[in-house]
Ligand SMILES: Nc1ncnc2c1ncn2[C@@H]1O[C@H](COP(=O)(O)OP(=O)(O)OP(=O)(O)O)[C@@H](O)[C@H]1O
C-alpha cells in the first residue's frame with residue numbers, strides 16, 4: 001500500500017512545488033525513501049532547473065527517470081487538458097493510471113503534485129481531483145496566507161469532500177511576518193473554526209531554497225508528528 005501525500009493547492013502559484021520539495025528534502029534528510037510524481041506539467045520543460053519535475057526530483061533524490069516522474073509535459077502555460085488539446089494531444093485516464101502504476105511501487109513513500117487547484121481540467125473528462133481520487137493519497141492543501149484565502153480554502157475543502165478525498169491538512173505558505181497583515185495572523189484560527197481540517201503549518205516567505213534550508217523550514221514550521229500520523 002503506497003503511503004504519502006497528494007499536494008494540491010487553492011490556486012496555481014500558491015507554493016505546491018515549494019512545499020512538496022521542502023517535505024521531500026526533510027523526509028530524505030530523515031532517511032525516508034521518498035518518491036515524487038508530477039503527472040502533468042505545463043508551461044515549462046522538464047529539464048528546466050526551475051520546473052516542478054526538476055525541483056521535486058532534485059530535492060527527493062528520486063532516481064526514477066524524469067520522464068517517469070513527469071510522464072506528460074506540455075509547453076503552453078495553461079490547464080494541462082487545454083495545453084494538450086492545443087498541441088493536438090490528449091491524455092486518457094487510462095494512460096494516466098498506467099503512468100502512475102509504472103512508478104507507484106518504486107518507493108515506500110510518495111509526494112504527488114497536481115497542477116493548479118483541484119478543479120483544473122487534466123484530461124477530456126477528468127479533473128485534478130479525479131486524479132487525486134485515483135492515486136488515493138491524503139491531500140495536503142497549500143494555501144496563501146493573506147486576505148481572500150479563507151474563501152479559496154473552504155471552497156477547496158468542500159470540493160475535496162464532495163469528491164470523497166481525504167484531507168490531511170492545510171499549509172499556509174508565504175507568510176510575511178513584516179506585513180503586519182491582520183488577516184495573515186487570524187486566518188489559521190478562522191479556518192480551524194470553520195473546518196475540521198487541521199492547519200499543519202505556516203511557512204514564511206524565504207529566499208533560502210537549498211535542500212538543507214527547506215528541510216529546516218519543515219522541521220520548524222510544520223507539525224511533522226501530524227504528518228507522520230498519515231504515514
Ligand atoms: N515560502 C516561499 N518563500 C519564497 N518563495 C516561495 C515560497 N513559496 C513559493 N515560492 C515561490 O513562488 C513561486 C510559485 O511557487 P510554486 O511553483 O511552488 O507554486 P505551485 O503552486 O507549485 O505552482 P503551479 O500551479 O504552477 O505548479 C515559485 O517561484 C516559488 O519558488
Ligand SMILES: C[C@H](N)[C@H](N)CCCCCC(=O)O
Pocket residue numbers: 012041042043076077078079080115116117120
Ligand atoms: C501553468 C501553471 N504553472 C500550471 N502548471 C497550470 C495551472 C492551471 C490553472 C488553470 C486555472 O485554474 O485557471
Ligand SMILES: [Mg+2]
Pocket residue numbers: 016017018052113
Ligand atoms: Mg508546481
